[in-house]
Amino acid sequence: MNTFSPANLLIAGIYYVLVAFLTFFSVFGVYILIRYGKSLPFALIVSIVYALFFLTILNQSYQTLHSLLS
Amino acid sequence: MHKLFPSQQEGEQIYLVVREHWFHLFLKVLVWAFFAAVLIMFNRFFGANLPALFEGSWGQTTSLFTQVYTLFLVLSLFLIFVFYYLNVQIITSLRVVDISQEGLFSHVISELHIDKIEDATSQVNGIFGSLFDYGDVFVQTAGTVDRFEFHSVPNPAGIEKIILDLYEKNSNFAKEGTGAN
Numbered sequence: 001m002n003t004f005s006p007a008n009l010l011i012a013g014i015y016y017v018l019v020a021f022l023t024f025f026s027v028f029g030v031y032i033l034i035r036y037g038k039s040l041p042f043a044l045i046v047s048i049v050y051a052l053f054f055l056t057i058l059n060q061s062y063q064t065l066h067s068l069l070s
Numbered sequence: 071m072h073k074l075f076p077s078q079q080e081g082e083q084i085y086l087v088v089r090e091h092w093f094h095l096f097l098k099v100l101v102w103a104f105f106a107a108v109l110i111m112f113n114r115f116f117g118a119n120l121p122a123l124f125e126g127s128w129g130q131t132t133s134l135f136t137q138v139y140t141l142f143l144v145l146s147l148f149l150i151f152v153f154y155y156l157n158v159q160i161i162t163s164l165r166v167v168d169i170s171q172e173g174l175f176s177h178v179i180s181e182l183h184i185d186k187i188e189d190a191t192s193q194v195n196g197i198f199g200s201l202f203d204y205g206d207v208f209v210q211t212a213g214t215v216d217r218f219e220f221h222s223v224p225n226p227a228g229i230e231k232i233i234l235d236l237y238e239k240n241s242n243f244a245k246e247g248t249g250a251n
Contacts, residue, residue, distance in 0.1 A: 015134065019141070022141050025145060025149070026145055026148070028174050029148055029152050029174065032152065032171065032174065033152050033155070033156070037155065038074060050144070050148045053144050054144055054148075057137055061138055064130055065134055067130060068127065068130040068134060
């Protein structure tokens with residue numbers, strides 16, 4: 001990954017800030033769902049389905065960032 | 071015993087567990103669907119009119135933007151569901167409990183004992199409220215305690231009746247217990 005170019009550095013910086021923000025709220029959302037949800041199995045199923053979607057798109061976006069900056 | 075709220079007592083009977091009406095959830099999902107449609111329209115419109123935006127290094131930047139935008143969409147749909155699921159009102163034989171997830175970092179549980187109830191009011195507003203039978207229930211409490219408010223709950227008149235019936239039952243039981251007429 002070439003982050004020496006200012007434009008690349010900016011894109012990578014914005015990407016990582018946004019992803020950190022989204023990941024933090026995702027993890028906290030899953031935490032409160034499991035912590036306060038009335039049914040643990042239901043909360044786990046919803047969390048796993050959400051994590052599957054979120055991580056798949058996150059992986060795709062990371063691959064895109066990688067090919068954009070290489 | 072599986073507890074619905076932390077202070078639930080052994081043998082405390084649960085009469086009603088109520089969440090926001092599905093139509094309110096539907097309205098939130100509709101707003102979410104608008105933002106999802108913006109992404110689809112963006113891809114269709116610019117794909118047809120500005121194909122350069124989807125080719126080469128610009129294409130990768132656009133792709134990265136749409137993927138991050140999709141992450142926002144997935145997260146917001148998840149949070150809409152989490153807030154819907156965690157905001158719940160419970161009516162038991164002893165009390166009315168309002169469990170409120172006011173944000174990601176604020177979880178409030180308010181309890182009102184049946185014998186502290188002074189009055190209950192239900193209110194249905196608007197076309198959709200009348201059509202789908204949802205509205206607000208206000209429970210007036212004794213003393214300086216604020217009134218309890220249930221917003222956009224289904225069948226507000228039924229909930230009001232349950233609360234008042236419980237109050238009547240409780241006050242009759244108290245009168246019999248003390249031997250008063």
